[in-house]
Amino acid sequence: MLEVRAVSVSFDDRAVLENTSLTVADGEIVALLGPSGSGKSTLLRVIAGMLRADSGDVLLDGAVINEMPTHRRNIGLVFQDEQLFPHRSVAQNIEFGLRMRRWNKTDRARRVAELLDLVGMGGFEDRRVTDLSGGEAKRIALARTLAPSPRVVLLDEPLTGLDRDLHDQLTGEIARLLRAAGTTALHVTHDRDEAAVVSDRVVSLPDLGHPLQLGEGGMNRP
Amino acid sequence: MDRPRHQMISPRRGRRGVRSVNRLPGAIIAALAAPAVLLLAGFYAWPVVALVRRAVTADSVRTALHDRSLRDVLWFTTWQALLSTLLTLAVGLVPAWVLSRYEFLGRRWITALVTVPFVLPTVVVGAAFLALLPQSLDQSVAAILIAHVFFNVAVVVRGVGGLWEQLPGDLVAAARTLGASPIRAMREITLPLLAPAIAASASVVFLFTFTSFGVVRILGGPARPTIEVEIWQRATRFGQIGVAAVVSIAQLIVLGVAVLWFARIQARRRQAFGLRPLAERRRPRGVRQRSVVASTCAAIVVAICVPLGALVERSMRAGDGHSLTAWRAVFGDEQPTSRRPTSVSTLDPLGSLFTSLRFMVIATIISVVLGGCVSLAIAALGRSGRVLDTGVMLPLGTSAVTIGFGLVVAFSRSPIDWRAAPLMIPLGHALVATPFVVRVLLPTLRSIDPRQRDAAATLGAAPTRAWREIDLRVIRSPLLTGAGFAAAISLGEFGATTFLTRQGRATLPIAIEQLLGRPGTLLHAQGYVLATVLAVLTFAVISVVEVARGFRRA
Secondary structure (H helix, E strand, O other): OEEEEEEEEEEOOEEEEEEEEEEEOOOOEEEEEOOOOOOHHHHHHHHHOOEOOOEEEEEEOOEEOOOOOHHHHOEEEEEOOEOOOOOOEHHHHHOHHHHHOOOOHHHHHHHHHHHHHHOOOOOOOOOEHHHOOHHHHHHHHHHHHHOOOOOEEEEEOOOOOOOHHHHHHHHHHHHHHHHHHOOEEEEEEOOHHHHHHHOOEEEEHHHHOOOOOOOOOOOOOO | OOOOOOOOOOOOOOOHHHHEOOOOOHHHHHHHHHHHHHHHHHHHHHHHHHHHHHHOOHHHHHHHHOOHHHHHHHHHHHHHHHHHHHHHHHHHHHHHHHHHHEOOOOHHHHHHHHHHHHHOOHHHHHHHHHHHOOHHHOOOHHHHHHHHHHHHHHHHHHHHHHHHOOOOHHHHHHHHHOOOOHHHHHHHHHHHHHHHHHHHHHHHHHHHHHOOOHHHHHHOOOOOOOHHHHHHHHHHHOOOHHHHHHHHHHHHHHHHHHHHHHHHHHHHHHHHOOOOOOOOOEOOOHHHHHHHHHHHHHHHHHHHHHHHHHHHHHHOEEOOEEOOHHHHHHHOOOOHHHHOOHHHOOOOHHHHHHHHHHHHHHHHHHHHHHHHHHHHHHHHHHHHHHHHHHHHHHHHHOOHHHHHHHHHHHHOOOOOOHHHOOOHHHHHHHHHHHHHHHHHHHHHHHOOOHHHHHHHHHOOOOHHHHHHHHHHHHOHHHHHHHHHHHHHHHHHOOOOHHHHOOOOOOOHHHHHHHHHOOOOHHHHHHHHHHHHHHHHHHHHHHHHHHHHHHHHHO
16 A cells, blocks of 8 residues: 655745645555646655655555665656666566566566567567657556566656547556556546546545645646 | 657756755765876876976066067967968858758768868878978968868868758748848858857867967977977977976966856857757759859868878888888888988887877776766766866866976976886876767766666666666767777877877877978888878777767667
């Protein structure tokens, strides 16, 4: 179970997150809705341990992990712009997390093939990631995050910037993949329909204790 | 393809990076920075201090201030540099325009050809024009100016052309539809937009020609000294160490201010011109455009090949005809007596080749290791790496002559006379080359999106591991480029070496200058042989780098 308790973050005296709390149960997929600038990505960075909160706690299975460095948390993150390693092949990207966990070569190759099949890209092992299309890169990014079976998967607006058809197709796929893996996931988006398809439960960031909702108008600009 | 996928490495450093938790341990950064910092402290900062201590005596300052000939030298250095800069701009703008705006068969070859003189050692350029120009121009200002233009034209073509090819052609078209003539459009639109690049190129050319040493030593003779040559003459010929030190320090200060000012301009320029990924070269159309392009290319080929051809021709000239006597004298072993002519005491032409190669290997290893490590440290430090970055760049803003002179002054006293240490020359070369290695590596390292390391961390990589997996991987191919530059710099280095060289340990540039400066046709021819060899070697080193880079892009 992932818990965020009363987390506050401010940059240069500007409060980005204030007293924000959130719980994601085991195996649950929660969609986090909010307009751009509402602090969604900041919250993910705090959960992943890339940013220290000014106050508040992050708990994983009941233990406070505020001081635990990112690489020990076993929390995966699908970046908005994938952040695939450009100097590595598709297979080398996917097996990166497995190498960090000291998997041996045969197991890694098997797991990579398994994940490529899962995301419908079997046979792409030796392709350069710089040659992938937008949709392909998204799938590989997802496969890379899922490969080491992280405790929690965070998705930071993974489908932003894709054209409508591809967006809708991948929305369905992500929902299927996360459910198939039984993953605990927090999916950040500003698209209400996407949130509804992917998640079991939708929460809106301004409702979690964020102070800056006045004057922002419609929360969900498509 | 839904969208281009090349933007994964993009500069992105926000305020958030400052609070980022997953950073490289400070101890590792310190260990990476230490070797270069020690080299700088021992072989740059300390020599400069030694020079200052020699200079700041009332006696030497007074002597320097009252020395009329020094004023003449300063005046000559300044006006020849200004004139060289103006001539280089005048000559360089047309090829810059043709190569940046037109697409034609062989354009890339011509562009590469233009760059050739710039990578050649100064001594080779001097020798080429000594070979080409008639004796009447020997030791004249004209010869110096021509060689300076030849040497620096690439700065203008690359610098101005680099911006020119990014200017949207529609801007000029728009001016034309509003009633501007071609010349008016050039004056009102193109030139103002190019102004920053023109100013930048001009400053670089001015700095190079102001501190010109090798070219002037070979073409100008003792009668036409620039500041650099004067420092060398006073220090080594007349034994006026104090006065030479005063001139060195004064020049160091002036150059330092100029370089800082130039860096400021560069920073402002970067702000003024954002990303403009537009490149639109047109094929030349119509007789006029075609003949302009063709004649420019022909002029480039002639201007670059003829001086280098003259070098080869003179190496084979014997009496009225041609022969390979000089080549045999250098490389052959059937005439061991003429290979070591007694008139040039211990000068061994073939030996200088091996000496140069040996120093090249040592200097390249030192500058690649030190430059590589310190670049990684600077990149890992982020913003606070600026101080270290500036410190590492200091030797770049110092003339090679000052570096060599400083080393001699600093290490000429007890406990050991390190001047004569065999490692001193490659260390001097490494001092000159390391900043170049850093300049090659840093852009690549800085272009790594910090979120790549975040991504590695979320996949379970500790900060040190993430750094090893990403930074150390990315640095490999630019490191090869840096090694090539370091090797080429070491091969051609003349200014610092001229102070540090010892009998029997002359490098190629030293041997060339000595052979060309002595009477005797065979000795001259041997000098041209060595200059040809040095040109080919430098060219080979740079080509290896270019081929490797091409391989990387493929």
